[in-house]
Amino acid sequence: MALCESGRCESAFNIAGYARDAMRRLGEEWGVDLASLSVQPNTMNDASPDLIWQDDATGGKLPVSRRFDDPYFSATDGRAECEFVFLAGNGLPERWADAETFTIGELGFGTGLNLLQTWRWWRDVRQPGQQLVFQSVEAFPLDAADALTALARWPDLTKDAEALWDGGFDTPRALDNQTTLHVHHAMAADAVPQFASCDAWFLDGFSPAKNEAMWSPELMKSVFERTVQGGTFASYTAAGWVRRNLENAGFSVERCPGFGRKRHMIVGSKP
Ligand SMILES: C[S@@+](CC[C@H](N)C(=O)[O-])C[C@H]1O[C@@H](n2cnc3c(N)ncnc32)[C@H](O)[C@@H]1O
Numbered sequence: 001m002a003l004c005e006s007g008r009c010e011s012a013f014n015i016a017g018y019a020r021d022a023m024r025r026l027g028e029e030w031g032v033d034l035a036s037l038s039v040q041p042n043t044m045n046d047a048s049p050d051l052i053w054q055d056d057a058t059g060g061k062l063p064v065s066r067r068f069d070d071p072y073f074s075a076t077d078g079r080a081e082c083e084f085v086f087l088a089g090n091g092l093p094e095r096w097a098d099a100e101t102f103t104i105g106e107l108g109f110g111t112g113l114n115l116l117q118t119w120r121w122w123r124d125v126r127q128p129g130q131q132l133v134f135q136s137v138e139a140f141p142l143d144a145a146d147a148l149t150a151l152a153r154w155p156d157l158t159k160d161a162e163a164l165w166d167g168g169f170d171t172p173r174a175l176d177n178q179t180t181l182h183v184h185h186a187m188a189a190d191a192v193p194q195f196a197s198c199d200a201w202f203l204d205g206f207s208p209a210k211n212e213a214m215w216s217p218e219l220m221k222s223v224f225e226r227t228v229q230g231g232t233f234a235s236y237t238a239a240g241w242v243r244r245n246l247e248n249a250g251f252s253v254e255r256c257p258g259f260g261r262k263r264h265m266i267v268g269s270k271p
Pocket of ligand 1: 072140
């Protein structure tokens with residue numbers, strides 16, 4: 001009988017069996033009972049963000065994922081990067097002018113910096129009665145203390161950052177009476193099909209070379225399916241295979257000048 005439908009569990013058991021046999025044989029060769037050695041359990045659980053910290057040019061602390069070997073945002077200025085790449089790249093704030101409800105989807109919630117900067121711009125320009133819905137996904141959630149440390153380099157964001165991180169992420173949450181946040185704690189491939197259709201996407205996974213799952217053909221297809229006609233995306237990366245995945249999913253894709261030291265970024269729309 002198969003232990004699981006995919007057969008992966010059986011393969012895992014087989015591999016574990018081969019490993020045990022190899023240990024036993026090695027032990028015999030060395031004259032040591034390797035099976036009796038205790039192995040310390042890995043205290044990092046699978047959903048741990050596994051952070052290390054770097055000092056950035058402004059004296060702030062930049063969180064870097066050891067799991068993906070990549071920083072959460074630009075060491076130059078993550079906030080300016082958010083404005084340039086994700087907000088302006090999606091034609092915001094101008095596109096908010098005529099919207100009754102505007103829905104943004106994000107891949108990779110991280111520290112919440114993109115949400116905080118978007119919320120700030122939104123509050124500056126919104127009209128009474130308009131609604132913003134911000135949906136994001138995060139498989140390796142930060143704890144509040146780490147997120148607030150990362151965001152501390154922008155003191156004028158601190159009040160909003162504390163309100164955000166003190167509030168919890170269990171359900172869709174009203175940040176104010178015109179702004180709703182929904183963070184799915186799941187793998188993007190599982191969560192995006194449950195997103196409401198989006199007017200704009202912030203594609204903000206770690207570097208495609210280090211985080212392929214966030215840019216896969218299947219996920220880009222899913223993003224396309226959850227985009228309204230005329231909806232847009234923006235991303236800091238211009239990697240060729242990511243562009244092709246987005247084009248094959250159905251988006252029109254354009255390469256344009258990137259932020260900071262990045263030569264290019266990409267933007268696109270659903271025809
Ligand atoms: C570049 S960081 C995002 C930074 C974030 N937008 C911010 O404002 O701080 C990428 C994020 O994607 C998350 N991530 C990576 N792979 C994922 C996956 N397959 N599904 C969901 N989240 C993932 C990482 O844990 C990380 O928080």
